[in-house]
Amino acid sequence: MEEWTIRAGEAGKRLDAFLMERKGWSRSFFMKALRTKKIKVNGKREEPSYRLKEGDRLRSFVLDEKRPLPPPDIIYEDDHILAVNKPAGLLSLDVTGKTKDTMLDRVNCLLAERGETAAFPVHRIDFNTSGILLLAKKREDRDLLDRLIRERKIRKSYLCVAEGRMTPPKGRLEDQLFKDARKNRVYVVDHPVKGSKTAVTEYEVKSFRQGLSLVECHLLTGRTHQIRCQMAHAGHPLLGDDKYGSKEWNRDKKERRQLLCSYKTTFDFAEEGGALSYLSGKTIRLSRVPFVEKYFKGVMI
Template identity: 80%
Template sequence: MEEWIIKAGEAGRRLDIFFMERKGWNRSFFMKALRTKKIKVNGKKEEPSYRLQEGDLLRSFVLEEKKPALPVDILYEDENIIAVNKPQGLLSLDVTGRTKDTLLDRVNALLKTRGEPPAFPVHRIDFNTGGILLLAKNEAARNVLDRMIRERKIEKSYLCVVEGAMPGKKGRLEGQLFKDARKNRVYVLDHPVKGSKTAVTEYEVKAFRQGLSLVECRLLTGRTHQIRCQMAHAGHPLLGDDKYGSKEWNRGKRERRQLLCSYKTTFAFGKEAGILSYLSGKTIRLSHVSFVEKYFKGTVI
C-alpha cells in the first residue's frame, strides 16, 4: 500500500490527473484501479473528477509489475528538474491511456529503478518532432516551471529544414493562428477572428544548400504547430511535413516526418524563479541533430 496526504500546492488537482502524473499510469490503468476499489480518498471511493483538498488522505492498494526501463537520453538532471532528448515518433505523454510507451513512461520507469518518485511534465513536444523536453522532479519545481513558461522566461529554440531560400539572414513571422480542433490543423490569418491567437516567431538562417535552408527559430509565443504552419504560410514548408507541405516533395526526399527539433533551451530568469534561481542563464542544448548532419554536414549549430 502507498499513501499520500495532499498538500496545499496540490489542492484542486483532479484525482485521475494526480495518479497519472504521480504514478506514471495511463488512464485505462487508473480507471481499472478505481473500478476495483484499489484507490481510496479518506477511506472511500471518489469519482475520477474529484478535486483534491488539502489534508485528503489518498491510498493505493495497487500491486504493480516491475517493467524494464527503456533507454532515456538525459541531457541535464539535478534534484529539481530533468531534461531529456525526445526521439521523433514517440509521444511526450498520453492522458488517454491508448499508448503504452511514452517518454514520460520511460523517464518514470527509470526514476522508479532508482527508488525516486515520478516526474511531472510541464510541456510537451509533437509526436513527430524531437528534442529537449523538461520535467519537474517535485511539486515545488513544477509550480516554478509552469510559471516561468507562462511568463515566457524559458526560451526555446528550434532547428528546421525548409524548402527554398528564406528572405534575408534574419526575420520575424507574425500573424493570427486559428486551430481547427476537428482537423487538428492550424491556419494562419492576417486579421484576428474569434478563437485566433497571435503567434510570433523569430528566425535566423544558419545554412543554405541545394534548395534547402537550415533555419533556427525562436518562439516568442507557444502555439500549436506554430513553426510548421507559419513557415508554410511564408512559402517555405518544412521538409517532411505532409500536413502543411507537399507530400510528393517529401516522398521525393524520402522524408516522412517534419525535420524539426527543439535543440536549445535557455533559462532566462533570475531570482524570481525561487528554488530554481540557480539555473538562471543556463542553456541546455543538443550537440548533435541528425538531419543537420544529413543535409548540412559541417555546419556548426
C-alpha cells in the same frame, strides 16, 4: 512497477486525483487499472475516494514489465528538474491512457527503478518533433516552471529544415493563427477573428544547401504548430511535414516526419525563479541533431 511514498504535502489527496494528475491518466483508464488490481496502497486495494496519508506506499503495476521501456536520453538532471531528448515518433505523454510507452513513462520507469518518485510533465513536444523536454521532480517545481514558460523566461530554440532559400536570412514572422480543433490543423488568417491568436517567431538561416535552408527559430509565443504553419505560410514548408507541406516532395526526399527539433533551452530569470534561480543564465543544448548531420554535414549548431 512504479512506487511512490506519500509526503506531507501530498497527504489528504484522493487516490484517483493523485494518480490521474501524476500519470496524466483519464478516469476510465484509472478505474480499469483499479478493477484489475494494478493499483495498491500499502499492499491492498483501496477505493478511488481513499484519502492518502503521509507515509502511504502507493504502487502501480500498470506498465508491462515483460517489455521493459527503453531508457530516456537524459541530457541534464539535478535535484529539481530533468531535461530529456525526446525522439520523433514518441508521445510526450498520453492523457487517454491508451499508450504505455511515452517519454513520461520512460522517465518515470527509470525513476521507479532508482526508488525515486515520478516526475511531473511541464510542457509537450509534438509527436513527430524531436528535442528537449523538461520535467519537474516536485509539484512545486512544476508550477514554477509552468509560470516561467508562460512568462517567456525560458527560451526554447528550434532547428528545422525548410524548402528553398529564406529571404531575408534573418527576420521575424508575425501572423494571426486560427486552430481548427476538429482537423487538428492551424491556419493563418488575414485579420483577427474569433478564436485566432497572434503568433511571433524570430528566425535566422544558418546554412543553405541544395535547395534547403537550415533555420533556427525562437518562439516568442507558444501556439499549436506555430513554426510549421508560419514557415509554410512564408513559402518555406518544413521537409517531412505532410500536413503543411508537400507530400510529393517529402516522399521524394524519403522523409515522413517534419525535420524540426527543439535543440536548445535557455533559462533567463533571476529572483523570480525562486527555488530555480540557480538555473538563470544556464543553457541546455543537444550535442547533435541527426537531420543536421544528414543535410548540413559540418555545420556547427
